[in-house]
Amino acid sequence: MAYDQLNTLIAASQILTTGPYFCPICQQPVIKRVGLYKVAHFAHYQKACLEANVSEGETVEHLKGKLQLVEFFKDHYQTSLEVYFPQIKQRADLLLQNKERKIAIEFQCSPISLTKLMERTSGYQQLGISVIWILGQRYFNQLNKESVLTKFGTLVNHKVIVLAWDIRLKYLKIIAGLAKCDFQKILLITRQVQTYEQYYQALMAIKQLKVNLQINATLRAxxxxxxxxxxxRGSQQKTVKRWAYRDGCQLVGAPWLVHATVKMPLGLKCLQAEWRCQNILNLQQYQIGEVISLMELKKRWLRPVDWWPMRPDLLVASQMRLMDQMITDLVVVGVLRPVNTTHVEYIAKPQWFKNLDKKYQSYKN
Known part of the structure; x- marks a missing residue:
């Protein structure tokens, strides 16, 4: 993209005149280049400006997608392409503005590390600008993967929402990761919309959707x-295995408490049963009758290796829900007793079983 003599931002593929054209960042003259294999683009006559690294190399998909997204949002927002913010040395693919807020749209067609994603997100937030990541074609076959959902997702009423744009069919795909439980696929809802009105309606419907998160007795068994x-199969983490042997416990006969009664939010990389088993083994290091700080207990449960790399807002929300549910279940089965809002008393060791048959027998009883 470059500015023309009227200070209008245009794409190299769209221009009909011969110029002159100017770099949106340094305002120096640029020239249009086009070939048989490379997408039409602008280039500096000599050395590129010092801050030219704020954007990735343009691809056909990236350019077309940005222009299509302008059409998608333009009736509801003031839209500006490739807006550069010198304070943070970042350039948004698209900036949406209305009276209430500004939103930076990042149309991500190439790989990006979580560190880089967080740096860009944090940069916009410093300026009071919200950011929405919209994924390109290379991610379409990965939209059901938890690693992608948690990396690019936005939290909407306890649901992880991810957006992707198809430049060929010109539609926005909305993927909502609602919840998950062990040994099952993530509970997902997918919607395809072609207008902003459809997009807004779909988001409101997903936001208000009531999901049955209960796990019944048959599924727990x-x-x-x-x-x-x-x-x-020996798939469990070495830490869990080592702690179980230390306490003389058979992992096969882990307490029924390890099998959750409700589906949980995304974010936990290992099985929830494995994470809960580890927490129970950790809890058993306390003495019966000991009063424990909830803050201390939760801190011991937060092992970074157990979680997908994800944005802090999603990570904290997921961790708090999982830990609060764990505390609730421990209280319900009589392992913990609330002392006050910040402390609990460890009053009984969870019941372990010698083998799976003994475990099933106790469940039927």
Missing amino acids: RHALKWAQYIY
């Missing part, structure tokens, strides 16, 4: 069998 198979 099936999880116990899957857990036993998981243990027999």
Whole structure:
């Protein structure tokens, strides 16, 4: 993109006149280049400006996608392409503005590290600008993967929302990661919209959607069998295995408490049963009757290796829900007793079983 003599930002593929044209960052003259294999683009006559690294190399998909997104949003926002922010040395693919807020759109067609993603997101937030990441074609086959959902997602009413744009069919795909439980696929909802009105309606419907998160007794019993198979394959983390041996516990006979009664938000990389089993083994290092700070307990449960690399807002929200549910379940089964809002008392050790048969027998009883 470059500015023409009227200070209008245009794409190299769209221009009909011969110029002159100017760099949006340094305002120096640029020249249009086009070939048989490379997309039409502007280049500096001599050395590029010092801050030219604020944008990635343009691809056909990236350019077309930006122009299509302008059409998608233009009736509801003031739209500006490739807006440069010198304070943070970043250039947004698209900036949306209305009376209430500004939104930077990042149309991500190439790989990007979580560190770089967070740096760009944080830069916009410093300026009071929200940011929405919209994924390109290379991510379409990965939109059901938790690593992608948690990396690019936005939290909307406890649901992780990810957006992707198809330049060929000109539609926006909305993927909502609602919840998950062990040994099952993530509970997803997918919508395809072609207008902003459809997009807004779909988001409101997803936001207000009531999801049954309960895990019934039959499914919990099936999880116990899957857990036993998981243990027999030796798939569990070494830490969990070592702690179980230390306490003389059989992982196959882990307490029913490890099998959650509700589906949980995305973010946990390992099985929830494995994470809960580790927490129970950690809890057993305390003495019966000991009063424990909830802050201390939760701190011991937050092992970075257990979580997908994800944005801090998503990570904290997911961690808090998982830990609060764990505390609630420990209280319900009589392992912990609330002392006040900040402390609990460890009043009983969870019941472990010698084998899977004993475990199932206790469940039927």
